[in-house]
Amino acid sequence: MNIAFTPDLIPLWDGDVAKARRLQQELATQVRLEDDHPPLRRIAGVDVGFEDGGLVTRAAAVLLDAQTLMPLEEVVARLPTRMPYIPGLLSFRELPAVLQALGELSEIPDLVFVDGHGIAHPRGLGIAAHLGVVTHLPTIGVAKSILVGTHGELGAARGDRVPLHYRDEVIGCVLRSKDKVRPLIVSPGHRVSMEAAPDLVLACCTKYRLPEPTRLADRLASRRDRAKRPDV
Secondary structure, eight states: OOOOOOOGGGOOOOOOOOHHHHHHHHHHOOOOOOOOOOOEEEEEEEEEEEEEEGGGGEEEEEETTTTTTOEEEEEEEEEEEOOOTTTTTTHHHHHHHHHHHHTSSSSSSSSEEESSSOOOOTOOOOOOHHHHHHHHEEEEEEEEOOOSSSOOOSSSSSTTTEEETTEEEEEEEEOOOOOSSSEEEEEEEEEEEEEEHHHHHTTTTSSSOOOHHHHHHHHTTTTTTTOOOOOO
């Protein structure tokens, strides 16, 4: 299966940080924060790890039945790591391998859960948002820690949530996915509304803290000598 995307939106790394940040700002204007996805039949989760001391980027994609959350297919794609880690530019480093993994799935998912941020990013374009704009797929970012923003006190029960604010705007929410466990940072990536994103994530959380799509992708991506990547 081929997922259409525009290569120019993930240009080859030339070391120009300022240019990459300008491109993020331009692409952030293309993010759509309204619910615009088909009835959910197939969903996917993606995550990224590294092998060979960081020289190889290892991306995992898992396809699930949206109703039962049963995994249907899994893919691992490996590519040479194209650039060093630079705070805030994670998507330029990881998306080529993610796109290859997604492209090897037998079906195009109706929604992609991404281990990382959506618009909860300094320039509004975390890896989930970047992936959504590039592929036009609906995406949600599900991160384990805050990159930017502040929030109020969060309740201890499953389903409790509080808005995440940055520069006087709501950029996502802090969501308790399981009673008394560390919360998740949920932000829409593309074609998903701010209101719907946490409910979609919560619906995919079973007995674990992480929603099934990214939990399974995380397990697959972290096989072998995975180097811990910053959660941005």
